[in-house]
Amino acid sequence: MAERCAIVGIGQTHHRKVRDDVSLAGLLREAGQRALDDAEMTWRDIDAVVIGTAPDSFEGVMMPELYLADALGCAGKPIMRVHTAGSVGGSTAIVAAHLVQSGVRKRVLTIAFEKQSEGDTTWGLSGGRSGGVGAGGYFAPHIRAYISRSGAPEYVGWMVAVKDRLNALKNPYAHLKVPDITLEMVRDSPMVWEPVRRLESCPASDGACAMVLTDEAGGDRSPHKPAWIHGTAIRSELGQFPGRDPVNPKGGQDCAADVFKQAGITDPRREVDVIEMYVPFSWYEPMWLENLGFAEQGGGWKLTEDGVTEIGGDLPVNCSGGVLSSNPIGASGMLRFAEAAMQVRGQAGEHQVDGARTALGHAYGGASQFFAMWIVRDTKP
């Protein structure tokens, strides 16, 4: 792609169990306005809007993009909606980036969102039928297979849960905050989808995330330090077929290899400074560290155990508190992408990693079958 793309504005809502102080449109405008303020732009300055959210059945609002077009100032402008299940926030940001990189648009606003309190996600996932397993019930057998294969001790899952909840205390926008969290508290929390305990699981949140993406000229004019996109990749695969491995999916491996190649990264473990990874259940931290090539097969949990993934470790993961602390599903992927950009912009406040210059944003969705990733840096590609 010919045109460079800069991230010049980032905004997110305060994520909560219920945001009944705003409508769905109000929630998006809150994130969008913050991103515009950061970019020192107005709604009028935007050429196109790209939005993304999870399946309509999760919040019980059909085709919200139809009425959001008006609320987001899209009269006379293009608006489009992206949908790739849980990875949607990531793929939405990538579609927005491609509009800029292709030279078609100069200033694109992208927003991802979910207002889970409007509906019931497990009901939606179950198609309204009894006996639905929900996301945790679906992923639990994959997690069990990972633990069985890797021989990881049970407390590694608790460690991820504690780390991400402690990180969330440093993020003013995070939803779930458990100040006194300990390994024992996680261990003693109820088993919901064996082997996944309640405190190893993400909450249900209302929230939105927005970014303003511009061409190179826009990046050069940016009032605050921009982040620059060095690679974007999306992969998908069929949800089930013999030989497919949901513990270490080929789609995720290929997506990571592609995005690293674009960014000129040959040793991700050494060259990536910080990762924002889609971890809705604690065990996905070690699983995805292996899937993305940061650890050998069966070795991801050792990075967690050794504290490598903590803020202050040499490969911090989910300094924002991650999906385990805030999960407005449709926005969760974009939050990973945005938090990665915040790190290289030096904008992450209390959860900033000192000297972060290269960051990976990662999202996955569906039956671990959709992947979206980007690499951002503080310098131009």
Add this chain to the structure above:
Amino acid sequence: MTDPAKTEDEGGPIRFMPQLISLDYTVRTNPVAEAFGAALADGRITGHQCPNCHLVYAPPKGFCPICTIETTAEHEVPVADTGMVTSWTVLTPIQYTGQRERHDYALASILLEGADGTVGQQRLLEIPLDEIRLGLKVAAVWAPPNQREADDRGYGLGTAVDGWRPTGEPDAPAADYREHTL
């Protein structure tokens, strides 16, 4: 679907109102799912064997997603109603509207003898939840013949099988289930 409990007002303004909807619809099934459903009603599990890679898909998809070629009735092969547990979870059912499950229960991925992929989310019966293990050998507990309804999209086994019970045979070794989480 909004949880009616959320509307129990605590003196403040009403913020949520449940709106329960129902939807009746007719499903147009496909010939592969229809034939699979007819076999289930008859107490048989069938699969399609890809003529190229020879993998057996049960339930049949009508195509091989690896070779991207069509499979038809001529590729149908019988699959046993016995197999092994390749992974499982014990669920504490979330009480969403319409949920009838009230107690913890186990769902497993089962690799059937004669098939190359598992059937997911199969109920385990006649075994305490804390005695389930990887490689456990199981056999189908069929529903009464008049209650065997296939899934209308051709996924899973519908209501044809109530669940799976241990056969008492020795567990399969790890090498047999490791590569078959799905």
